[in-house]
Amino acid sequence: MKKPVDLGYGISFIDVYDLGMPQRTGTYVLHEEELTIIETSASPSIPYLLKGLEALGLEAKNIKNIIVTHIHLDHAGGVGLLLEKCPNANVIVHPKGKRHLADPSRLIQGAKAVYGEKFDELFDPILPVPEERLIVKEDGDTLQIGENRTLTFLHTPGHANHHFSIYDSRSNGIFTGDTAGVFYPQLLDYGVELYLPSTSPNQFNPKAMLDSIERFENLNVDRIYFGHFGMSENPSAVFEQLRYWLPKFVEVGERITKENPNASFEEKTNAIFNGLFEMIRAFLDERRIPREADVYNILRLDSQVCAMGIADYFQK
Incomplete structure (x- = not known):
């Protein structure tokens, strides 16, 4: 497995080999006194996440906040499993996602309908998150995790209704989950920068997606942190594409x-x-x-x- 990447501004990025694929889904680590991670991917990714933390000299028991941008399994499916290693962590989720992390039965049912026999290999186990460890963030709510870092949560539908994005004051960047689409860094070797929308079921809404993109644009961010995959320092190209x-x-x-x-x-x-x-x-x-x-x-x-x-x- 590749070493975690230092993105500057106290942020590291771990490739968690979602679906067994490199450069598919990543976890962001914010090195503050309140150690915070954003996205867990699915349960089979958790060993990669833990190895990545180890490579950074960090221990899961010191994580205070686990943030998931939305509850699709490739972003949040492993959160219950990870929590077993993080006795001091709470999970921060969109208000519409909370009940599904507390009781993931509908998430499991939906994924089984789509993935059939492959479900176990790709996603098992999906463990419930205890209610008392779930924290909801409404639109505009903030979280102070260090002297110089405030996270602001923005409800950004389009990809899913249970989606928020997280503006980071320290890097003037935003963690967009899937709302700003997917970045394909594999193509940079060929001199091509490609960003495509992510229109997965079952709450895709093109108008809401464009409204969320306009919201990102109005923030004048310097960088976008994608769930898939990595950081772009070219936001204008993202919005244009x-x-x-x-x-x-x-x-x-x-x-x-x-x-x-x-x-x-x-x-x-x-x-x-x-x-x-x-x-x-x-x-x-x-x-x-x-x-x-x-x-x-x-x-x-x-x-x-x-x-x-x-x-x-x-x-x-």
């Missing part, structure tokens, strides 16, 4: 829904996936990215999840 790609994603879904009114959900999802993936591949072909590049493993996966969310959006 999301505004470019989001309507294109929606257009593909709208066209396929109109052309196939009687198709099943699965058929529509497959057709939308093909449309999205071909569009992204054509963009990368133009930039001479080899089709055997590793990034395609993640792009294929992301396009499948995005297609499900878009199909669900038009079905509603």
Whole structure:
């Protein structure tokens, strides 16, 4: 496993090998007297997270705050398991996510419906978080974790209704979970900077997503910390690309829904996936990215999840 990366401003970044893939999902560590981490990924990622802390010379028992931007399993599925190693930590969550961390039965049911037999390998176990260790942050609430660091929680729907983003005063950066999409750092080796929206089911809302992006923009941040994957110091490119790609994603879904009114959900999802993936591949072909590049493993996966969310959006 790779060593944690120092991002400056007292922030380290651990690759937690979500789905067994490098550069898929990461955990941010904020080195303050109130040791704080943002995102846990799913339970199979917890050993990587703990090894990353060890490499930083930190112990899980000293963590005070575990923050999850939203309750999708690739961001929060491992929080109950991690908590067993963190006797002094509380979990900070969006108000709409709290009950699902306390009783994850619906999260489990939803994931089993999507992932079927792969569920155990990808997500098991999903453990409940004791109610008394859950802290809710409303829009605009803050958390002081060091002399020079205040975190401000902003409700930012679009990807999910139970999503907040966290503005960090010390780095003038924002932890955006999935609301500002996905960053593909694998492409930087080819001189390509790519950010794509994340439109996964079942609360994707393009208008809300654009409103949240405008909110980020109005903060004049210097850096964006993505759940997938890593930090960008080019926020203007992030906003520009999301505004470019989001309507294109929606257009593909709208066209396929109109052309196939009687198709099943699965058929529509497959057709939308093909449309999205071909569009992204054509963009990368133009930039001479080899089709055997590793990034395609993640792009294929992301396009499948995005297609499900878009199909669900038009079905509603």
